Amino acid sequence: MNGEPSAPRTGGQQATVERGGLWGLMFSFAGLLLLPYSALLSVIGIVQGARARRNAKASGGQAPGSIASIVVGVVGILWALLVTVGLVVFSEELAAYSECSARAHTVSAQQQCDDAYFDAISKRFPDQPWVRDLVEGNRVTS
Structure with a gap:
């Protein structure tokens, strides 16, 4: 070379x-x-x-x-x-999460945004328990 x-x-x-x-x-x-x-x-x-x-x-x-x-x-x-x-699939959830995060000025407010986002993703696939487990496993607990 x-x-x-x-x-x-x-x-x-x-x-x-x-x-x-x-x-x-x-x-x-x-x-x-x-x-x-x-x-x-x-x-x-x-x-x-x-x-x-x-x-x-x-x-x-x-x-x-x-x-x-x-x-x-x-x-x-x-x-x-x-x-x-x-x-494209998660555009509504991402838009809502972006708006919520822009308004969140504290850690607890951001945690509420994260929870709402994860719940919205989980509701998108109600018949798939592995999605709920994946979302629950990726949540940051404090």
């Missing part, structure tokens, strides 16, 4: 190393971390990884990180989709 070509190939040509896969991997990881831009950065990472792989095949070289870039990019797109669906 020092920028020099790898071992000489038969026929006197040096193998080339395509760096686009590493750039794609960085974009894909940024897509996982920067949620508002997750889908866009992940798509850029996938495209960059695919281009690097195609260019490396055409020139007979290597494209380190290109497959990882594509895989992490797909995970980033799935993550963005999951978060978007969650925000």
Whole structure:
């Protein structure tokens, strides 16, 4: 990875190393971390990884990180989709929680907001006892 070509190939040509896969991997990881831009950065990472792989095949070289870039990019797109669906499904509860938290100026008022939010989430899935257990398990008791 020092920028020099790898071992000489038969026929006197040096193998080339395509760096686009590493750039794609960085974009894909940024897509996982920067949620508002997750889908866009992940798509850029996938495209960059695919281009690097195609260019490396055409020139007979290597494209380190290109497959990882594509895989992490797909995970980033799935993550963005999951978060978007969650925000849409729970938009009413999140809006009510945001309003309540903005008015809460004490710890006990914030605890009431948290309780109301958890109750609203639990009521969303009344036939699923595991949701109630999950919500109850995540409550902070003081």
